[in-house]
Structures are given as C-alpha cells and as structure tokens.
Amino acid sequence: MSSVKKILIADDEPDILEIIQFNLQAEGYEVITAKNGDEAIDQAKRHLPDLIILDIMMPGKNGIDVCNILRMQPAFKEKLIVFLSALSDEGTEIRGLETGADDYITKPIRPKILISKVNALFRRLNKEGNNILQHGDLKIDREKYIINYQGNDIILARKEFELLALLASKPGKVFLRNEILNQVWGTEVIVGDRTIDVHIRKIRQKLDLDCITTVKGVGYKFEL
Amino acid sequence: MSSVKKILIADDEPDILEIIQFNLQAEGYEVITAKNGDEAIDQAKRHLPDLIILDIMMPGKNGIDVCNILRMQPAFKEKLIVFLSALSDEGTEIRGLETGADDYITKPIRPKILISKVNALFRRLNKEGNNILQHGDLKIDREKYIINYQGNDIILARKEFELLALLASKPGKVFLRNEILNQVWGTEVIVGDRTIDVHIRKIRQKLDLDCITTVKGVGYKFEL
C-alpha cells in the first residue's frame, strides 16, 4: 500500500473548509487547511501535499494566483491542483482550467462527489506507474533510484539502495540475514556475513537518520 | 504540434450531440458520433479515439456499461473517458467515477466549460508521451528529429537522438541498459555494452549540457 496522501484545502469560508476536511479525513486522507492564498502557499511549501484544493474566490491572492505561483516551482509541477468555485461564474472556471489545474469542483459541495473525484485523481496518478515508497520525510523512488530525506536527495550505491528498499518495503518486519542475501545478492552469489553489516553501516551513515534497527541474532528491520 | 485528436461522442439526444460536435470541431478536434451504447463501442473500436464522451442515460447499453466494456480491452485502458449526465442524479455520477472515468460533465452543456475540460484533459495526457518534449531550454521534436537548446538547433544522429528522446521521455527515471537496448536498438540486434556509452558520450558532447546522469550498475537517466 502507498502511504497516506496529504491534501491541502484553501478556502476563506470556515464552514466549507470544515465540511471538506471532515469528509476527506473520514476517507483516510491527511488534511491541511489554509484560510487564504498566502497561507495556502505557505502550507504547501511546508507540507508538500499531494493534492491542493483551492477556492478561486479568496481575499488577497485568489486561487488562480496561488496555482500560478505554485506551478512555477518544480516541486509543484506534477502535483494535483483542483479548483473550487461557485457554480455560476463560468469565466473564472475557464481561466482555472487553462492555468493548469487538474480538475474543477463546483459549490455547493456534494461530499460524495468530492470524494469520488479525489479518489479518481489519485487513481489516475497512480496509474502513471509510480514506484515510490514513502515513510515520513523519507522517500524511496525505485524508478529514479533516488532517496530523498527532508527534501534532500541522497545518493546510494546500487547494493545500498536495494538493501534499503528491501527493508523499507515492509517497515517493522525483521529481515533475516538469509532473506537479505537472497533478495539483494541472489541465491547464486555467496558473500560473507560482514558484508551486510558494512552496507547497513554505509546506509546509516549517508542517511543521517536512525531508521534501521539491529535485532541481534536475527537480522535487521526498517522503522522510523 | 502533435496530431489532431479524435473524440467520440455518444448521446441519444441529437441536439446535444450536435452542440458538442460543433464546439469541439470549432476547436480543431476530429469528432465521431454515436447515437447509443452499441454504436459507441463499434465506433470506438473502429476509430480508436483519444477521448470518449459518454452520456450515461442511453437506451440499451448505458454509458457506464460502455465504459466497463471498453475498459476491459487493453486498447482502451489508457484512453480518456468522460461521462455526461443531468446535474441531478448524484448516484450515477459516483458510479461513473468509480468505474474508471476520467472526468464528469454535467448537463446542461456549457460549451466553454466543455472545451476547457477537454483541453485540460489532453494537456494532462500530453505531459507524458508527446512528440515535442520540452524541459527548460531544451526542446526535443520527435517528429522532425531536431534538438533545440537555448534557441540553437543541434543535430544528432538517429541513434543519438532516439537515445536522448527515450531518456527524456521520463525525466528522472533510470533506464536500465537492457531497456535502452530494447527501445532504441530493438530486441533482435545485439550490440556491445560500450556502444551505449559511446552514444551517451556523443550526446553529452554535442549538447554542452549536463542532463544525462549515470547511475552506476543500473543505467542512465535524464534530468536537468
């Protein structure tokens, strides 16, 4: 299973904020809120949400402005952005879609439809074949062969990467030294026991983070 | 520019069919129509449209049925499918999205919004496999076999071009040497391993730009 998705909602009407937040949380999403455009940009940068729902009509920076600003930054080029607005104003709706939003939701909010749309967006995103493990601030992208911790890319050598990816594929599970050898080195190759330790060491060193626990006499496990 | 997109519209109400057809054609799309579900499936198979707009309420097979049937076939797994229905019936709307539709348009049709949505859908789709790849100052025109960097055309030989185009088709993704061989050279041909390196070298040389990263023991990736 992939990790919990973060959703940022920006709207100046507290009622709407609450309705959406409630429904999305009930669906298992992690929700962050913002009461205006500037706060939305702030929160977006801080939390790097997977989906951003922007009300178009907001005091100060409106939703379209926010979208434009965010889309300029690489971190938000590929994120999902959805607009929210009153059914009536057709003009802004069009501008919204042209700006590079991924969908459009009209008020009044119909919770079930909201949730369906959100689910559909994520489903579509996942189809794009993402191979990313995420646990907290740690992202392991098996396609890009990149580890990212708190926004910084960390480069691991092949064996190191594969070892970490294996352990992180089932957080909490203790992998026996044998399992590790089979999965990472294959059944053909025979290497000494210390070899694993050395690789574990290098991972721990490069990721300045205590995420691999030794279970003495058994093996290693990944956890935060 | 990429090729003209084909759109199939299925609705049992001739008026609506005509409105949509007129507007989309005015926007430069190629339009195919169907008056019911069976005809829609027929036309879809014949023309392989890029986008299918299905009215939910149709005599015989309804839109959801059609969607389900088409989605079963590999050729339509990745195509865009959009539902069309009266604003009122919330239940079917949800079922529609759960079925695997990409969006939802409510009647009455508002032409401008319809067009914006359609454009937005294609824009999103084009982010992936298009004929013109653009990343920063680098343009890769797969149709014309031309690379343009900061306004200057750069001439690459065919293999060089195809190799770069492949890597750039998924920025960040690491392509294994095997993948590269299969995609650029085909499965029949067998060439030595150094061949890839040499082509990579020539690309790096001609594009005075550090955009190809070596991932040792794994492959190469494109990124800025």
Added chain:
DNA sequence: CATGTGGTTAACAATTTGATAATATGGGAA
C-alpha cells in the same frame, strides 16, 4: 572513386563499487 556520416567495436584509462580482513565495541552470561 573520393568523401563524409553514422554506427559499432576494441583497447585502454578512470572511476566506483563491493567484499574482505582486521579490529573495535557492547551486551549478556558465567
């Protein structure tokens, strides 16, 4: 036929990686 281009390969250089040996550390049992 001379010339140029594209594609492949061989040969060697440069670099990185991974395995091992040697040694240190730390927790638990006697």
Added chain:
DNA sequence: TTCCCATATTATCAAATTGTTAACCACATG
C-alpha cells in the same frame, strides 16, 4: 569482572562498471 559472541567500524584492494579515444566498416552522395 571477564569472557564470549554478534555486530560495528575502518581501511584496503580487487572486481566491476563506465568513460574516452581511435579505428574500422557500411553506406550514401556527389
């Protein structure tokens, strides 16, 4: 405490991988 054992750490070296250059062949073109 002292010993034992499993793991941690470090440095080192061999092997694997990639980079670079030049040479070669095929083929098209004038």
